[in-house]
Amino acid sequence: MIEPAQNGSSRAKSRFWQSASGFWRGASAWRVWMLCVLLVTVVVLQLYVQFRFNYWNRDFFDALESRDPARLRGQAFLLVPLCLGSVTLAVTSVWGRMTVQRKWREWLTGKVIDYWVEDDRYARLAAVQSEQQIPEYRIAEDVRIATDAPIDLALGLVSALLSAVIFIQILWTVGGDIALPVGSHSIRIPGYLVIGVALYSGIVTTAMTLVGAPLTRLVQIKNQAEAELITAAHELRDIGEGAAPRDRRSEVCRDVRGALGATIDQWRRLCWQLMRTTIVSHGNTLLAPIIGLVLCAPKFLSGAMTLGELTQAAAAFTLVQASFNWVVDNYARIADWRSSLERVGGLLLSLDRLNRETPPQQAEPPALPTGSVRLP
Template sequence: MHATLAWLCCSVVFNFLGRDFYNALSERDVEGFKLMIVKYLAGFVLGIPVFVYTDYLQQRLALEWREWMTAHLLKQYFADRSFYQLQAGAIVDNPDQRIASDVRQFTDAALGLSLTILNSLIDLVSFSGILYSIYPPLFAALLAYSIGGTVGSIALGKSLVGLNFNQEAVEADMRYGLVRVRENAESIAFYGGQNNEMAALTQRLRAVVVNYGKLLIASRNLDFFTSFYRFLIQLLPAAVVAPLFFAGKIEFGVITQSSSAFNHILNDVSLVVYQFETLAGFSAVVDRLGELGNGIRRPHAHLSKSTSAALHAGSHAAMDRVSINTPDGGLALVQDLSLKVHAGRSLLIMGPSGAGKTSVLRTLAGLWQSGAGTIYSYGLAGLGDPGVNNDGGSGSVLFLPQRPYMVLGSLRDQLLVPTDAELEAVLSQVQLGSLLQRSASALDHVADWSGMLSLGEQQRLAFARLLLAAPKLALLDEATSALDTNNESLLYRALRDSGSTIISVGHRPSLVAYHEEVLQLGGSQAGVPGKWQVMPAQELQAARAHTQ
């Protein structure tokens, strides 16, 4: 506020200096002219730091606001696993772009517009008195001119809001397509998919160009109007005040002062005209951030959870008449599923593709909440409870997906272990001791591990993390799909020896040997969930042996 007032005071001072400067010039007052030059130079020395520092404070405030707003959005984004719900339900497109880019645009534009309005209000009060004291009809002409300009700008520029919104979306889609190629470069190269990717990116580029072309046309039409509006005001104040000068009622410097005051006030009351494109872009950004906020706050939970251990003492997991739907609720995958897995026991979930095997794990892990029924957690943090801070310690649940999660950091960060001896021992146990020989400081070497390691190596590293964490319940989704049978056997036997309760999803018949029970899902047909059954693993092995 102090900087704004100082900026406006400097503007008023320069307005009067300009009047006296041109009066001295028109009257051929040499001494007065020299004095005004000195005053002008002194004004520059005092005024320029004020103007520069005001701009700096505005940018600094915008930066701090962006930091706070981004941190606030990130907190909401990660709370209750909203980031996963947004992705799984396709609720909002490109949330990363909205957080990283739209927040910056919002804070810059919002602060800029807010300070512009504040400056305009104070400026309007300061210069209205000057202009009205010079010639009241000039003040009335200014108001009529600004109202007409505002109406014209709204009529010509109303399409810019939607076009700016669409431009943000298509630009984000284009960036996402390029990121997708980078992250899947090896698969695209193996399958020769570069032509398909090129065609898809060309189509997205075309959408960017077409929408931007429409945006340029709308901006051009608005620029015609605003340019005419700006140039005409160079003549209007002089044309209105000139008769007074010709009649000898005012000095020549008053004409320049009236023009300066007129321009100040016109800028104040013509915000819509001059800032319409900024307002249109700002409106689009507000809409996109509003969609993100609504998507994060959208309720997801439908399943209930019980922590009572009285029903099945010693159990680690149980589901009672659980029906599972896709996150949008559009497709029923599993119906009235009931099971219980006791401590230290293991369950393998099998069935055809699309039967809902992974969906059962996602529901147990709390990722999916769409459906009905009850999950009994028996005090296990993370079971059926989205948003639990799960550190892999005592009483926890750990989930291993088919493509493991690699954190951004060193090899030590991947495993979160306190000592080198523990890390080296577990890496040897999962046949990854060679990682320690790749560099002298391999444990602290920071790398893109998801790109540096093969999928099989990533799965073994994930098992190392699992063995070190020793959770009470391990949920494994095709966690050994990229491993040979020997490594698969080694890892599952080590996991069973750790005492963890195991619930796995898999297709390989070899997995049956490492589990005590099997849940067979029949799959859904015509939108109707198929049947399911739980049987001893030995019974399934005997049945398969009999049919061979």
């Protein structure tokens, strides 16, 4: 049976990691760790290229402002190696990331299938569960999400942390301090762009956390409804293939339509939830660059900041707020991952309980009509 939501969530997560972490240990795990080192190196190099693009942005617009053709040609030539390096690193990142994901999924899926089949647990689970587990869906789909997402999220988090460290320095240096008039006096705020991006990011992250709180549970319920629809459709196919009695056709058709209705209803609820989170995420996408420009505008208008420095600081502001709002940008992915992680862990816990509750027994053969002969 499936664990209650509040009671079994932490146990399911713990059970998932108990099994999944075996991939990162053992004699052959060093190859995977070498791939991870390569991926982190690629992330660092990508940030360096992004750093160079930030300064290219400043120099290009300064050359435009000064109407200097020689500087513009120099920046145009510099753009070619920067673009080539960025594309090469992006392709390498995709290869390394998907290789680790594929290997982890293959390893964990094999372990779960072996555990499911061992001692006839696949048959005994169907006899004791109190609601649909749909283990084949969890093995095929939830294991994929549970192994894909951690790699993407970990690399994204490393990139966000390093981006924040690098581009905060640019904001602090280029933005400098600002004097705000207060009555007959003025207050000087050092590193005002850094303070501004921290306050703005805190507001957006808090809003997303409050608005998106129900998302994980809704994704989990939606996945369960999808799995039950697949199971109902399989039962109808069994009737068509003669593996199940045809007199159950009407009942199974009703089950399929009921499962479809429940799935559509869960998708509707998920749609409304995603609409609410989109208000926050899309609003942030629109506002972040504008707020960076607005904060830099007073210094530009006073002549304390060049056009190139204005665009450089605005770009750095956008990158830093994206790093600070990493949770905002990945909230839906995190919710989907947590849902799949708990579902795989819940399946493993149910298989664990079979060891204690229903020891494997030889199934009794079905009774034959009088006069029948059982063939070997």
